[in-house]
Amino acid sequence: MRPQPPRRTTHTHGTPADLLVYDRWGRSGRPVVLLHGLRYDRTMWWPLAAELGDDITAVAVDLPGHGQSAPRAHCGVDDLAEDLATLVYGLGLRRAPILIAHAESAHVSERFAARYSAHRVVTIGGTGPARLDDVPEPYRQFAVPQRSPDLPAVYRDWLTDALPRSTHVGAEHFPHLRDPAGFAALLHSLH
Template identity: 50%
Template sequence: MHPQAPRRTTHAYGTPKNRLVYDRWGRFGRPIVLLHGLLYDRTMWWPVAAELSHTSSSVIAVDLPGHGDSARRGDYDLGILTADLAMLINRLELHRAPVLVAHGESALLAEAFAAEYATRAVLTVDEPPGEPAEDLEQHLATADLGAVPEPYRQFAVPRRDATLLQAYRCWSATQRKRPRKVSPSGFPHLSEPVAFAGNLSDLI
């Protein structure tokens, strides 16, 4: 008889002003930290996390500030958020370097984290182009759900909030240092979550 996969639990870290909300599957093993792109939230990782819950890892899906259930902030500085993410991971007391998986703009956060803290690996998908989108509609136009099966599209519903997108423009200087080929976002973690989780487990 195989052990039952761990259930998802929801937690919060920080004060009301800098609260980060995250879901967690499992309490032991290699930490795998899942970061969503701008205007989405942690639920975009649920299908992959459900598959990873069968592995010897502890999976954490975090809401970026202002997204999902995490608090909005007055300052979205990348360095501050990197330090907050490090403190969140440290309080989990797993004592192993995490694997960071980042969608869209959160690739910048994952790479900033890896430059400062012990990290097992960084995997990024649908990285942003070198220049940030001019407006909300341009940002949303880069997403292509064509390859995502209908049941999984509910996990890729963006928050149509132009003020939130504007608040994160402080990351744009970092983006300009990292030119990227402009291409539609394909959401590979939702197109084939089982295969994606399988590939990710090889990094554990």
């Protein structure tokens, strides 16, 4: 029996000054780009991505200054949408992606969709305080915010604009952690 490749692989994109780190699952099927909200990182998507199966290519990106991506002095929505488009194009994905945006990352997903090809944009969560009561204990570790005093200044444009309302899935901050299999089924229905 031959060894199976890992389901999740970690990659980098860009130069050291604008480095983005991302995880990828799958090699074919409708691409799904997963964007976390401010103060979180790409690991918040791991339980969901594990449920998606092999017929979806999932890409979870660390926003600048989050997780393992390089910090920036300023992170404008337009610049990040362009960086994301370059990353998606470089992956050789042959179909327009579904963008899943948590909280404030809805800004970049909407800008991406306005400028580039996107199959659908789905936003989850909000900007109020996140409650972990509905998240099962094993998944709470993926919903712990980072404490970085520099992030509000770097993302100041994101914090002053109202969140766009694309296809919005509930008011919960973490529906993908509350029920990863159910959220994966929802994504499969969006093909």
